[in-house]
Amino acid sequence: MARLFATEKAGGSALYKLHAVTVFAGICLVLCYRATHVPAAGAGRAAWLGMLAAELWFGFYWVITQSVRWCPIRRRTFKDRLAARYGDRLPCVDIFVCTADPQSEPPSLVMATVLSLMAYNYPPEKLNVYLSDDGGSILTFYALWETSAFAKHWLPFCRRYNIEPRSPAVYFADSDNKPNDPRTLEEWSVVKDLYEGMTERIDSVVRSGKVPEEMKVNHKGFSEWNTGGTSKDHHPIVQILIDGKDKGALDSGGNVLPTLVYMAREKRPQYHHNFKAGAMNALIRVSSVISKSPIIMNVDCDMYSNNSDSIREALCFFLDEEMGHKIAFVQYPQNYSNMTKNNIYGNSFSVINQVEFAGLDTWGGPLYIGTGCFHRREILCGRSFNKDYKEDWDQGIKTQHRIDQTEEKAKSLATCTYEHNTQWGNEIGLKYGCPVEDVITGLTIHCRGWESVYNNPPRAAFIGVAPTTISQTILQHKRWSEGNFSIFLSKYCPFFFGHGKIRLPHQMGYCLYGLWAPNSLPTLYYVLIPSLGLLKGTPLFPEVCYMTSHISVSYDLH
Numbered sequence: 184m185a186r187l188f189a190t191e192k193a194g195g196s197a198l199y200k201l202h203a204v205t206v207f208a209g210i211c212l213v214l215c216y217r218a219t220h221v222p223a224a225g226a227g228r229a230a231w232l233g234m235l236a237a238e239l240w241f242g243f244y245w246v247i248t249q250s251v252r253w254c255p256i257r258r259r260t261f262k263d264r265l266a267a268r269y270g271d272r273l274p275c276v277d278i279f280v281c282t283a284d285p286q287s288e289p290p291s292l293v294m295a296t297v298l299s300l301m302a303y304n305y306p307p308e309k310l311n312v313y314l315s316d317d318g319g320s321i322l323t324f325y326a327l328w329e330t331s332a333f334a335k336h337w338l339p340f341c342r343r344y345n346i347e348p349r350s351p352a353v354y355f356a357d358s359d360n361k362p363n364d365p366r367t368l369e370e371w372s373v374v375k376d377l378y379e380g381m382t383e384r385i386d387s388v389v390r391s392g393k394v395p396e397e398m399k400v401n402h403k404g405f406s407e408w409n410t411g412g413t414s415k416d417h418h419p420i421v422q423i424l425i426d427g428k429d430k431g432a433l434d435s436g437g438n439v440l441p442t443l444v445y446m447a448r449e450k451r452p453q454y455h456h457n458f459k460a461g462a463m464n465a466l467i468r469v470s471s472v473i474s475k476s477p478i479i480m481n482v483d484c485d486m487y488s489n490n491s492d493s494i495r496e497a498l499c500f501f502l503d504e505e506m507g508h509k510i511a512f513v514q515y516p517q518n519y520s521n522m523t524k525n526n527i528y529g530n531s532f533s534v535i536n537q538v539e540f541a542g543l544d545t546w547g548g549p550l551y552i553g554t555g556c557f558h559r560r561e562i563l564c565g566r567s568f569n570k571d572y573k574e575d576w577d578q579g580i581k582t583q584h585r586i587d588q589t590e591e592k593a594k595s596l597a598t599c600t601y602e603h604n605t606q607w608g609n610e611i612g613l614k615y616g617c618p619v620e621d622v623i624t625g626l627t628i629h630c631r632g633w634e635s636v637y638n639n640p641p642r643a644a645f646i647g648v649a650p651t652t653i654s655q656t657i658l659q660h661k662r663w664s665e666g667n668f669s670i671f672l673s674k675y676c677p678f679f680f681g682h683g684k685i686r687l688p689h690q691m692g693y694c695l696y697g698l699w700a701p702n703s704l705p706t707l708y709y710v711l712i713p714s715l716g717l718l719k720g721t722p723l724f725p726e727v728c729y730m731t732s733h734i735s736v737s738y739d740l741h
C-alpha cells in the first residue's frame with residue numbers, strides 16, 4: 184500500500200562529512216600540539232593545562248554533536264493519499280492549550296490561538312479544544328466565553344475562503360489579506376468588526392480586572408467565582424462552553440462546532456501544583472470523560488496554528504501502515520514571529536529546527552519540546568511498545584451526556600488530591616519534578632520502545648512569541664540548561680537509563696542538551712584566560728608566521 188509519508192536524506196550530507204573529517208583532524212592536531220608543548224612550571228603551565236582541558240572538553244562535545252549532524256533526514260507527507268484512503272473517517276483529536284496568567288499572557292492573544300486551533304481543516308465534530316487556566320481567572324473564562332460566540336462566525340469564514348493563517352489577530356493585522364471583491368469585502372468587514380469588538384471587550388475587562396455584573400447572567404459558569412478564591416487557592420472548575428455533540432450547537436453556516444472546554448484545576452497552597460506538567464495531566468483526565476480522543480495535541484497559549492493542515496499531516500505519520508504503529512508522537516518545530524532584527528539572542532533556534540532535530544529523527548526521533556506536539560493518548564498514559572498492539576483509532580466519547588453531570592465528574596478528576604498514591608506524574612502522563620518536564624517525558628517514551636517523528640513543513644505549523652529582552656532570554660535558557668543538566672545527572676541520564684533501550688547516537692543527541700550547562704565553564708575559561716594571558720604576556724597559542732613579499736616576519740604576542 185502506498186505510504187502516507189516519505190523519508191529522504193537531507194542534501195549536502197557528503198559535503199558535511201568531508202567538512203567534519205577536516206574538523207576532526209584539526210581537533211587532533213590542536214590536542215597534539217597542546218600535549219607536546221606544555222611550558223615549564225612557572226611559565227604559564229597551569230593556564231596551558233587548563234586550555235588543554237577545555238580543548239579536550241570541546242573535542243568531546245563536538246563528537247557528541249556529530250550524532251545530530253551526521254545524517255539528518257526530512258519527512259514529507261501525502262495528505263491527498265490520507266484523504267483518498269480515509270475520507271472523513273479520521274480519529275478524534277483533543278487539543279490542549281495551557282495558559283497561566285492573564286497579565287503576562289493577554290487573554291485576547293490566547294483567544295486568537297484558541298480560534299486558530301478551532302479552525303483547523305478537520306471535521307469539527309472530531310475536534311475538541313481544551314483551555315487550561317492555571318491562573319484560575321474569571322477574566323480568562325470571560326474571554327473564552329466571548330470566543331465561543333465569535334467562533335460561530337470565524338470558523339465558517341475561514342472555511343469558505345480557505346484563509347491562512349487562522350488566527351484572527353494575525354490574519355486581520357495583515358492588510359494584504361483585505362479582499363478586492365466587494366461581496367467578499369463586505370463579509371470580511373463584518374467578521375473583522377465582530378473580532379475587533381470582541382477583542383476590545385476582552386481587553387477592557389482585563390484592564391478593569393473584573394467582569395461586569397450584567398455579563399455574568401449570560402453563562403452559568405461565571406457563578407464558579409462567586410465563592411471568592413484566588414489564583415493559588417480555589418476549587419476545580421470545568422465548564423463545557425460548546426458541546427460538539429449537541430445538535431443545536433451550530434455555527435452561522437449551519438455546521439457543527441468543535442467542543443470547547445474551560446478548565447482550571449484545583450489549587451491549594453499546601454499542595455504542589457507541578458506547573459505545566461500538572462496542568463497537562465489534569466487535562467488528560469478531564470478530557471477522558473468528555474471526549475477521550477486517541478490523539479492529543481498540545482500548544483502553549485502564545486503559539487497559534489499557522490497551517491490549518493497540521494492535524495492531517497500528523498495523521499499521515501500515525502496512520503501509515505508500515506511505520507505508524509511505532510510512532511508515539513509527532514513534534515513540530517517552535518517558530519517565532521517576533522525575532523529582533525539581527526536575532527541577537529539567538530532565539531530563532533535555526534540550528535535546532537533545521538539541523539539537530541532532523542538529525543535526531545534518524546536515530547529514533549526528536550525530543551518532546553512541550554508545544555506543537557501530537558501524542559497518542561495511550562502512550563502518553565504509560566503504554567510500552569509492543570508490535571502486536573493495535574491502536575483503536577475509533578475510540579472516543581461520541582454520545583451526548585448531560586453536561587452538568589459530565590462537568591461534575593470532570594471536576595473530581597481535577598482536584599489536588601486526585602493524584603495521591605497514583606502513578607500520575609511518574610508512569611502516567613507528563614513527569615513531575617523537572618524544569619523541562621517535556622524532555623524527560625519524551626525520553627521515557629523513547630525508552631519504552633517508541634519512536635517519534637519530526638515534521639517541519641515549508642509552511643510553519645505553529646508560530647509563537649519568543650523572549651524579547653535579555654533577562655527573559657537568560658531566564659528561559661537557565662531553565663532549559665538547568666533542566667536538561669539535571670536529567671543528565673539523575674537516574675534518567677540518557678547514557679545509563681537509555682542504555683540498551685535507545686541507540687547510542689540517540690543517547691548522545693539527548694546528552695547534547697544535557698551538557699549545555701557544563702559547556703559554559705570551558706567556554707568561560709576559553710574567553711577569559713587567553714585574554715588575561717595576553718595582558719600578562721603568557722603565550723597560550725602558537726606563534727603566527729606571516730610571509731610578506733621577501734622577508735619572513737616572526738610575530739609574537741609579547
Ligand SMILES: O=c1ccn([C@@H]2O[C@H](COP(=O)(O)OP(=O)(O)O[C@H]3O[C@H](CO)[C@@H](O)[C@H](O)[C@H]3O)[C@@H](O)[C@H]2O)c(=O)[nH]1
Nearest residue numbers: 281282283317458459462483484552553554618619621659
Ligand atoms: O504553572 C504553569 C506554568 C506554565 N504554564 C504554561 O506553560 C507554557 C510554557 O510556559 P512558558 O513560561 O511560556 O515557558 P517557555 O520557556 O516559553 O516554554 C518552553 O519550555 C517549556 C519547558 O521545556 C515547555 O514546557 C514549553 O512548551 C516551551 O515552549 C505556557 O503556555 C504557560 O501558560 C502552565 O500552564 N502552568
Ligand SMILES: [Mn+2]
Nearest residue numbers: 483485647648
Ligand atoms: Mn513561552
